[in-house]
Amino acid sequence: MNSDLVGVRPADDLAPAVALFRGLADPTRLAILRRLADGERRVVDLTTALGLAQSTVSAHLACLRDCGLVAGRPEGRQMFYGLARPELMDLLGVAEQLLAAAGEAVALCPTYGCAADGGQ
Structure with missing residues (x-):
């Protein structure tokens, strides 16, 4: 690839953005982030709200924490995540606006859309 082209960036420059969007690509992690947008939550709060096992929520929180997107605050014997x-x-929010404009095309994407994941 010719790096002299305007707007073309080497793949190494894109690696952090790729990692961010891969981290956000999981439905459970997005659901956790939406809950945390309303304020701090404990793992038990998230498991109840999302109907998921504690181990599942904890694993996803660890991923989000490792990415620097979520932080834990201890209070006594409890940990509050935000x-x-x-x-x-x-x-x-910008992604939701983009989906409002192009959502049908995104949903129909043969690689990542609803048809690609069996309609899930």
Whole structure:
């Protein structure tokens, strides 16, 4: 690839963005982030709200924490999780606007759309 082309970036420059969007590509992690957008939550709060096992929620929180998107705050014997980067909600808000405009095309994408995952 010719790096002299305007707007073309080497793949290494895109690696952090690719990692971010892969981290956000999981429905459970997005559901957790939506809950945390409303304020801090404990694992038990998230398991109840999402109907998921504690181990599943904990694993996804660990992923989000490792990515620097979620932070934990201990209080006594409990840990409260919240957004480490509030601007993440701005990104998700823009994504919702984009989906409102192009949602049908995204849903019909043969690689990543609803048809590709069996309509899930």
